[in-house]
Amino acid sequence: MNYGKFAYLYDELMKDAPYDQWVSFVLKILEMNHLNQGEILDLGCGTGNIAIPLSKHGFKLTAVDLSEEMLFIANEKSKVEGTTVQFYQQDMRELEGLGTFNTVVSLCDSLNYLKNEQEILTTFQRIADHLEDNGLFIFDVHSIYKVEEVFTGHTFAHNGEEIAYIWECFAGEPAYSVEHDLSFFVLNEQGFYERFDEFHQQRTYPINMYEQALHNAGFNLVSITGDFSLNELNEKAERWFFVAKKA
Numbered sequence: 001m002n003y004g005k006f007a008y009l010y011d012e013l014m015k016d017a018p019y020d021q022w023v024s025f026v027l028k029i030l031e032m033n034h035l036n037q038g039e040i041l042d043l044g045c046g047t048g049n050i051a052i053p054l055s056k057h058g059f060k061l062t063a064v065d066l067s068e069e070m071l072f073i074a075n076e077k078s079k080v081e082g083t084t085v086q087f088y089q090q091d092m093r094e095l096e097g098l099g100t101f102n103t104v105v106s107l108c109d110s111l112n113y114l115k116n117e118q119e120i121l122t123t124f125q126r127i128a129d130h131l132e133d134n135g136l137f138i139f140d141v142h143s144i145y146k147v148e149e150v151f152t153g154h155t156f157a158h159n160g161e162e163i164a165y166i167w168e169c170f171a172g173e174p175a176y177s178v179e180h181d182l183s184f185f186v187l188n189e190q191g192f193y194e195r196f197d198e199f200h201q202q203r204t205y206p207i208n209m210y211e212q213a214l215h216n217a218g219f220n221l222v223s224i225t226g227d228f229s230l231n232e233l234n235e236k237a238e239r240w241f242f243v244a245k246k247a
Helices: 004-008 019-032 051-056 068-081 117-129 144-151 207-216
Strands: 039-043 060-065 086-089 101-106 131-142 155-159 163-171 177-187 193-203 219-226 239-246
Touching: 019 051, 019 101, 019 131, 039 051, 051 060, 051 068, 060 068, 068 086, 117 131, 117 207, 131 144, 144 177, 207 219, 207 239
Parallel strands: 039 060, 039 101, 060 086, 101 131
Antiparallel strands: 131 239, 155 163, 163 177, 177 193, 219 239
């Protein structure tokens, strides 16, 4: 998914997103697995809001995204923060040539942009290719509950002085999918509001599909939890968190 103009508004619109919880979750999982240092690959890194803090904790970070605009912003932020994250523009379905890592993370529903089960499996296989033996793969996805009950049929809006938006969510054609129709109104230097539109599609799957894809790609499942918990999963969890280990 290429975010286009949305990339330049992303941090402002996502300023209340729980990035600290994502980072804390990863650090706790790594600590539980005695991985207090090493190399991490962040897939779907966006503007670096997870890669940069992990780098500050002493890990060597490589970060990948499909959006050139997102990567430009992430790289500038990394320089300001004094970190040395290496950023690359690649499609996670065609991941190649980055070496091997002891941990791969893909968070903030990046995997929900994959279009079908085959793309999920192919991506998991490319991730396995870039993991050391017994390396960890940590990812999250939207739950079916979130897609069907929180997103579908609902409209969200924000009315700020410099940025306003209307965000409508519709059921997609494939099962467990959602279409996001977003209209942004951004105050420009001339004092007028400029409108632009974005259209995003996301899809999730039943938990057993992710389990089977992990198995087929050569992973052993370690845990499935919900909403940043390390040990719980309830039926109304909005995010599922998976931890798997390369066999």
